[in-house]
Amino acid sequence: MAKIQTPQPVRGTQDIFGEEQERFQHVVETFERVRRLYAFKGVEMPVFEPTAVFSRSLGETTDVVSKEMYSFEDRGGDSLTLRPEFTAGISRAFLTNGWQQHMPLKLTAHGPLFRYERPQKGRYRQFHQLDAEIIGAGEATADVELLCFADQLLQELGIADGVTLQLNTLGDAESRNAWRDALVEHFQAHRKELSEDSQDRLERNPLRILDSKERQDRPIADAAPDIDAYLSTEAKEFFAQVTEGLDACGVAWTRNSRLVRGLDYYRHTAFEFVTDRLGAQGTVLAGGRYDGLIETLGGPATPAVGWAAGIERLGMLLTEVPEASLELAIVPTGDDATAKALSVANELRKTGFSADIFGSGKFKKRMARANQAGALAAIIIGEDELASGKLQFKNLATGEQTGLDVAEITEKMWDLRFSDDLDDLDSDLLALEQDVKFSGESD
RNA sequence: GCGAUCGUAGCUCAGUUGGUUAGAGCGCCGGUUUGUGGUACCGGAGGUCGGGGGUUCAAGACCCCUCGAUCGCCCCA
Known part of the structure; x- marks a missing residue:
């Protein structure tokens, strides 16, 4: 074929x-x-x-x-x-x-x-x-x-x-028409010195000659009457x-x-x-x-x-582009865990956390990708976790890891998110304080 | 619509005056490390050189056409 x-x-x-x-x-x-x-x-x-x-x-x-x-x-x-x-x-x-x-x-x-x-x-x-x-x-x-x-x-x-x-x-409308007539008269008088483009503009859209980039047009455009006199x-x-x-x-x-x-x-x-x-x-x-x-x-x-x-x-x-953020990376290993990952992800998403499953490639790769996605935390699910019901919850910023069930994870995540917001609030307050200081100094 | 520069791997690029099998870095996949992010080392996949035609014993390199990108003009956000 x-x-x-x-x-x-x-x-x-x-x-x-x-x-x-x-x-x-x-x-x-x-x-x-x-x-x-x-x-x-x-x-x-x-x-x-x-x-x-x-x-x-x-x-x-x-x-x-x-x-x-x-x-x-x-x-x-x-x-x-x-x-x-x-x-x-x-x-x-x-x-x-x-x-x-x-x-x-x-x-x-x-x-x-x-x-x-x-x-x-x-x-x-x-x-x-x-x-x-x-x-x-x-x-x-x-x-x-x-x-x-x-x-x-x-x-x-x-x-x-x-x-x-x-x-x-x-x-x-009146001012504009009067000005336009004056411009046409002005440019008509210098018609021969204008660029080809501008001679054309004189017929179609004489105002446009004013912001022409053509070097030879500049002196004529600059000498043209301003609107002010016609307002x-x-x-x-x-x-x-x-x-x-x-x-x-x-x-x-x-x-x-x-x-x-x-x-x-x-x-x-x-x-x-x-x-x-x-x-x-x-x-x-x-x-x-x-x-x-x-x-x-x-x-x-x-x-x-x-x-x-x-x-x-x-x-x-834009110089600062907000990064796509992911809160939870779910990293399953093994077929049973992969099946479980979906329901865990769903539960977390329904509580309002963004979550994604990293289920392809070898385990190390999955962790690397979770990290690269900017996730706050990874949830690791394998045979042991399926048996105990305690999933490995790893804070990717600090590296600390504990065994938690889904309810405990959501609780932990509310805390994490809240402390993030607090940090933002802190920096906002700081910026505000500085503003106040500056305006105080200038008075 | 006009002028100029440029198209080689997923990305950024190298490839001598035309000369065997087209290279590098990054990325991707795998291994050193059966379930833990980084680094290092080793290996692998991936290209009809934008497309078509021509010149030549021989074209990624030269010529023509075409498509596309980029930078101006024009126009406009």
């Missing part, structure tokens, strides 16, 4: 396993914990939507829509698209489910997104994002709350160092409220007047948390206000703000 060629994974997809998966999981779990602190509700969304959901809201001419979407016709002849982002789908859900009644609605989502792009470090065709949105809140406090959430998330992930929040305003008093006031709010909450930010957003629906606040540790994919979390979007989907004028963050990118930045 001819050997069958194993199918290869699709380009730009990942099989996330081992430490990578721990990183991924830790990012998601931290996000889930922090979003509850900010009273955001979770939402599960479909992975595909009618193509119009994205083409309408992102803008037909954007690269995402014109060349990066996974669109296909289903068997009923409808054009569907694997979601390239969360915001448009959430906005659609907001309208089709009548979620207006819950406004202002604070939502989070996370999961896979799809874009047909050239894969690179931190860039995949199926990638994963965290997403947070506030729909139906036109006040600057919503922007501030969202940014505090983002800031705290990065803090708790331990990656806030080396990440800076860059902030800009695109003004309201209406309302827009100016709005931005001031955002920055004041951030200062009041102790969120560090820097103004980047060249920061623009790629998608058409953004208004007012635009922001990016940027690191220099990921090469060309330095943006780790980004978003802004999109007051115009819901209307483009046929809904009533509804203000909204949101952000998204790449889970893979956040995962790559």
